[in-house]
Amino acid sequence: MIHTFKNNGINIVMDINSGAIHVVDDIAYDLINICDEKKIYEDGKAETGRKERLIEEGKKACPGVPAEKIEQAAKEIEELVEAEALFTLDAYEERVIDFSKRPNVVKALCLHIAHDCNLACKYCFAEEGKYHGQATELMSLEVGKAALDFLVKNSGVRRNLEVDFFGGEPLLNFGVVKEIVAYGRELEKTHNKKFRFTLTTNGVLLNEEVKEFANREMDNVVLSIDGRKEVHDKMRPFPSGAPSHDLILPKFKDLAESRGQQRYYVRGTFTHNNLDFSEDVLHLADEGFKQISVEPVVAKDTESYAIKKEDLPKLFEEYDKLAAEMAKRIGKENNFNFFHFMIDLEGGPCVYKRLSGCGSGTEYLAVTPKGELYPCHQFVGNEEFLMGDVFTGVKNEALRDRFKRCNVYAKETCKDCFARFYCSGGCSANSYNFNGDILSSYEIGCELQKKRIECAIMLKAAEAAATA
Amino acid sequence: MEHIKTLNTKRLQSTVKDGGCGECQTSCQSACKTSCTVGNQTCENNK
Numbered sequence: 001m002i003h004t005f006k007n008n009g010i011n012i013v014m015d016i017n018s019g020a021i022h023v024v025d026d027i028a029y030d031l032i033n034i035c036d037e038k039k040i041y042e043d044g045k046a047e048t049g050r051k052e053r054l055i056e057e058g059k060k061a062c063p064g065v066p067a068e069k070i071e072q073a074a075k076e077i078e079e080l081v082e083a084e085a086l087f088t089l090d091a092y093e094e095r096v097i098d099f100s101k102r103p104n105v106v107k108a109l110c111l112h113i114a115h116d117c118n119l120a121c122k123y124c125f126a127e128e129g130k131y132h133g134q135a136t137e138l139m140s141l142e143v144g145k146a147a148l149d150f151l152v153k154n155s156g157v158r159r160n161l162e163v164d165f166f167g168g169e170p171l172l173n174f175g176v177v178k179e180i181v182a183y184g185r186e187l188e189k190t191h192n193k194k195f196r197f198t199l200t201t202n203g204v205l206l207n208e209e210v211k212e213f214a215n216r217e218m219d220n221v222v223l224s225i226d227g228r229k230e231v232h233d234k235m236r237p238f239p240s241g242a243p244s245h246d247l248i249l250p251k252f253k254d255l256a257e258s259r260g261q262q263r264y265y266v267r268g269t270f271t272h273n274n275l276d277f278s279e280d281v282l283h284l285a286d287e288g289f290k291q292i293s294v295e296p297v298v299a300k301d302t303e304s305y306a307i308k309k310e311d312l313p314k315l316f317e318e319y320d321k322l323a324a325e326m327a328k329r330i331g332k333e334n335n336f337n338f339f340h341f342m343i344d345l346e347g348g349p350c351v352y353k354r355l356s357g358c359g360s361g362t363e364y365l366a367v368t369p370k371g372e373l374y375p376c377h378q379f380v381g382n383e384e385f386l387m388g389d390v391f392t393g394v395k396n397e398a399l400r401d402r403f404k405r406c407n408v409y410a411k412e413t414c415k416d417c418f419a420r421f422y423c424s425g426g427c428s429a430n431s432y433n434f435n436g437d438i439l440s441s442y443e444i445g446c447e448l449q450k451k452r453i454e455c456a457i458m459l460k461a462a463e464a465a466a467t468a
Numbered sequence: 469m470e471h472i473k474t475l476n477t478k479r480l481q482s483t484v485k486d487g488g489c490g491e492c493q494t495s496c497q498s499a500c501k502t503s504c505t506v507g508n509q510t511c512e513n514n515k
Contacts, residue, residue: 017480019476020474021475022475024472072470076470076472077472091481092480108494267501295502298503340503340508344510345475346476346477348511349483349506349511350483350484351480351487352483357506358495359495363494377496377501421507423507424495424507430503457475461475464473464475
């Protein structure tokens with residue numbers, strides 16, 4: 001299977017099953033598309049006579065192109081087929097069966113350290129920390145310690161363990177965060193583990209003490225800000241309605257600088273209200289942030305701010321515009337990383353990771369302030385998805401098995417999708433929330449994901465051209 | 469090659485044999501929390 005596209009003046013061919021990415025000229029682009037349409041290398045084999053057929057078809061389709069150019073391009077195409085880098089067959093499906101039998105290992109927890117918040121963001125899937133009507137509550141140290149014990153006990157031979165302090169607003173329970181981290185450092189010594197902590201915060205309570213602690217202990221910090229002041233303040237006000245942008249921006253800038261512009265993200269959400277979100281990304285970049293993630297809101301279509309299907313063409317345009325601007329900034333001082341355009345072509349994940357996705361409900365679990373376990377933060381509060389608790393472990397094994405079987409081959413819509421080894425089947429929570437089934441897919445999310453992958457690959461091609 | 473430049477040398481097929489150690493990050497741990505972004509992650513063995 002291949003996927004061909006043009007972006008920012010670059011012709012790109014993706015060979016889906018090998019992961020090979022080719023930048024091609026117009027002749028090769030047309031010939032590769034002919035191969036695809038005419039199914040010339042459908043079985044992934046470069047057998048006798050096929051190149052000649054391609055040349056013949058190419059000459060018919062491109063009458064103005066010199067014959068020797070077509071012959072040379074066809075030769076190169078066939079070399080790539082022989083090298084299993086073009087029209088490669090999918091040989092992974094059988095591996096899924098083995099993978100679903102793998103031992104139950106938990107390697108990451110999302111700790112809901114505070115089901116409470118000091119902002120009242122209008123799009124919050126956590127319902128301002130209350131998660132489907134759960135009581136306002138802070139996690140106790142006892143629950144936090146039990147969560148880390150549960151993680152260590154269930155992590156098998158995995159050394160690197162991840163713990164995310166999430167909410168609500170984690171800094172409403174900062175004292176317990178500090179004590180949990182200290183407890184984790186003790187466990188590291190006695191159990192030969194390495195905890196990587198992440199703190200997500202809205203910045204309201206960010207101060208010198210938090211900064212010093214975060215820089216010492218947090219592998220990553222996620223700083224919530226949506227972009228332009230008017231955009232941010234419309235969706236992220238205080239409960240009183242007062243704006244929050246001007247309070248948090250200088251604190252985030254200071255924190256980002258103090259971390260050497262590394263190991264953090266400013267993380268925003270765009271909605272139907274700011275479809276021109278590339279302006280928000282560039283605003284954050286022009287404020288000096290180097291690690292930026294601005295992502296589409298996920299909301300029921302009855303909400304006025306939800307992304308609608310008819311918004312997609314505009315959003316595609318915005319991603320293209322952003323990618324083109326980032327391409328212009330390659331190698332310049334004002335360059336920056338955009339999380340959704342980051343892609344690791346050489347050191348990226350193995351095929352097993354790409355097949356199995358995010359690990360929700362299996363390797364990754366969310367813990368409520370009471371210590372209940374859910375498949376991920378987005379399922380918290382939905383009793384149907386209660387898996388157990390940190391004191392007695394995972395009890396709902398049938399549910400865990402459902403998540404374990406969740407992979408790109410189990411999803412009908414993924415089977416023919418070029419993006420399947422990049423998004424790994426998408427977000428189970430989105431699938432469930434929109435279609436009532438973790439094995440379905442969220443159409444708007446898929447369309448945006450596909451566009452982002454194209455942009456990300458175009459940027460890699462632009463980077464390669466800039467360094468050539 | 470004259471008409472085609474390949475951007476990457478790593479092939480997914482090559483990760484079948486040695487992959488699956490599971491030491492890598494879970495995707496939602498990085499920043500997303502509302503999508504699933506796996507392709508941008510780094511293999512711990514390549515760090």
